Amino acid sequence: MNQMNLTSGVYRDLSDDQYHADPSDRPSLSSTLARVLLNQSPLHAWVQHPKLNPNWEPIDKKTFDIGRAAHRAVLGRGGDYKAIPSDLLASNGASSTKAAKEWIAEARAAGITPLKAEEVDQIGEMSAIAAQRMADNGITLDPANSEAVVLAEIGDVPCRAMMDNAPTDPSQPLYDFKTCVDASPDACVRAVMNYGYDVQARHYLDCWKAATGEERLFRFIFQEKSAPYEVCVVQMGNESLMMASKKTARAREIWGHCTRTDHWPGYPDGVISIELPEFYHAKWLERESAEADHKRHYGRDVLDAAGRWQAPEGYAAE
Template identity: 65%
Template sequence: MNAMTETILDRPGIYELDGETYHRDPAPAPSLSSTLAKLMLAQSPLHAWTACPRLNPEWEPVDKKTFDIGRAAHRAILGKGANYVPIPDELLASNGAASTKAAKEFIASARDAGATPLKSAEVDGIEAMRAVAHDRLAGMGVSLDPARSELVALAKIDGIWCRAMFDNVPLAAGAPIYDLKTCESAAPHACERAILNYGYDVQAEHYRQVWKAATGEDRPFRFVFQEKSAPYEVCVVELGDDSLMMARKKIARAREIWRICLRDDHWPGYPPGVHRIDLPEWFHERWLERESVEADHKRRTGADIIEAARLWQAPQGYQGAAE
């Protein structure tokens, strides 16, 4: 067991744990999270091993400035989690940057206390996000009870321990599980791209199955996407049956890989050898279309299309461009 892990829970169930304890993995044995499952499926078991605090002795938690808005939004909207504090304006440099010695000391002190330091304008944005999110959800009859936020479930599925931390799970047994995602655009097509790019379908099914294994409740799962800038619009997304069916196949495969790698204590990276890659047809079609356009221009004008581009880009009055 990794020496940094302080809390080990010996039975399946629902728990209230802080984020640090959860991310250090409190299960009786190294457990599969949705993050580790996505790493195995998108990259390799070695990547999952590297990101696992119970397996990698060199593991360190990852914390980036880019996480701050999402973390603060979770606190504001869900009512639970690490608090956020405004950096006093008088500590900032004349250009508004948090680059002064006093600002850096304030930021370090806040982080040491487990809080997220934000500029006052960012705090105003977080408060606006909370108001919009609660208004939109209330219009759907949804109220996020802080007592039901950031619950942790541990369960055994297919012979391995699995874990998940849920943003919000209403008390009513048939109500959906809610997961908050901050984003640049919450337009439905942008949400679809995010689900594809970040493997959120795997997360949704992993969370559903871990909750069911821990409680016996078979709940729907909904994402709440919210924009990080005005107007802070919200889009609630639930995956269709076909998508969930495919996600079940993916997460089952992830559990199988995890079980085999744990059993054999072997975490391979990418397959060895030379990998031959054929680029997609649309990529080739894009070039063929360009060739066709350039050939048509040459037939019509008798000159290469690059000549027209050179004239268009040349500084005004530069006669050499036309020669």
């Protein structure tokens, strides 16, 4: 793909492939790369950047298919998806035949996500439920505003973001749609912490303000990938966003330094001394205490009781 060299602004007509190839006029920092910088190293970020690594190739996995198709169905933009013709599948329904593999390869080459018929039905159910839940919450996702690419300079650092939906009304929030296994509020909190979605939210808000001057809200729409396909809309609290701003500022500082010096270090040299967190030790101390209590109460080690419970039939422990 030919590289683009666009300047700061909001672009509503760029494809997903063009975004991931980095359309900025200089190597730009995405929220994904910001999290790589913070959680791994600049070297890892360099490897994942299309304008820095000459051997870069986009990553495409089967596990992305449901999420990609759901994005298309819910947001109204993005690569299309189609069912693999049933007569090409093996007798057990697997896409392992030569004909099915060829059809899948051709579909992917054309930017189409290949799915089985039951997966297409699944996407239809997800889309219908997402539409109803969003209507219940007064949320309208106009396809014309989906996948809006934002390019901005923040402190002389080029940054980019792709908003899943960016309403033109500045009083409306920006939205990011995510498929997941569990969309309960507690699970959403864990997902934000595990995947650094707080950094994503802050990076997107910073990019939008730098490009447009607008202060916006930001919300995640989480939807489960299995029945009942429930939806949870999440908005980050002010304190969490304030803490995330420290992380994004640090990521931009690292990115700016590395691009200026063209030095992309990996992990620290030498032997790294580590200490495991207190909660890890606490789990063992709790077990140790419980086993000591058992021995005081029953006069025997808990292992003796376990041996008797689990002994094969006819075996009598001495």
